[in-house]
Amino acid sequence: MIVVKKTNAYLGIFLAFIGGFCPLLQVKILFEWVSWGMYKTDVRLFLITYALTGLLTLCFMVRQLKAYRLLTRVMFFWVILMAVAVYFKSQNYFGVKIADNLLGKAIHFQWGWIVLFLSAILLLLSTKKLSAENS
Template sequence: MLVVKKINAYIGLILGAIAITIAPMLKVPVKGNWNLYQADPRLLYISLAIFALAALFLFVRALSMFRLMAIVAVIWTAVMAAAVWFKVNNYFGSKFFDKMLSKTIHFQWGWIVLLVAVILLATSVKKERLEIKP
């Protein structure tokens, strides 16, 4: 039987929504802080879909699907961080310009908030044995 810690799940969903939509993800020298939409809109839309499905499954109490979406969110966050890192480090295709660009663009605190959110989601569901006492 699956048991959910609702407070952790709700906090994880709220933090995930904040991190994905408004938290700064990259610091670009001339343009300022970029959120996920400015970095890559496709990553934003896929992330929003994953968190929306997780919220839907939590509210309809489909806990096995919620657990699956939490694991998908953890994997997707790792893939997304790698994709943004590779995009920053291989933007122009020239070694000299890419090295200069990668030294000037830095990751911001939004990634930490997103990491905390997916960890809260992943640890909010656990499997317990149902013991029947005679």
């Protein structure tokens, strides 16, 4: 039997929806710092993240707890994979060492990643599997 902590689930889903609109990267363009959200960083990351969050919400609302538990794990690994991919893409964008060093110094991670990681952790901790003996 799978038990869901609803407060963690609601808060995790809310933070996952909000996290895509938070600033994820700060980029220096012509002597001015510009904050980019997930949509400006990569549209595919934005669409995949919101598709996962939408499916996760749907499974939670219709009480498909096995699918919800699986999607919480997928979401956790997706956020980690996304952060690693954005980091390596910003460090090796042009394939030329000099240009990549300059670009790497001009791109900084913002606080939006903390919101996404927190939502993924809350979603991951929102489910617990109980054995048949405990129920």
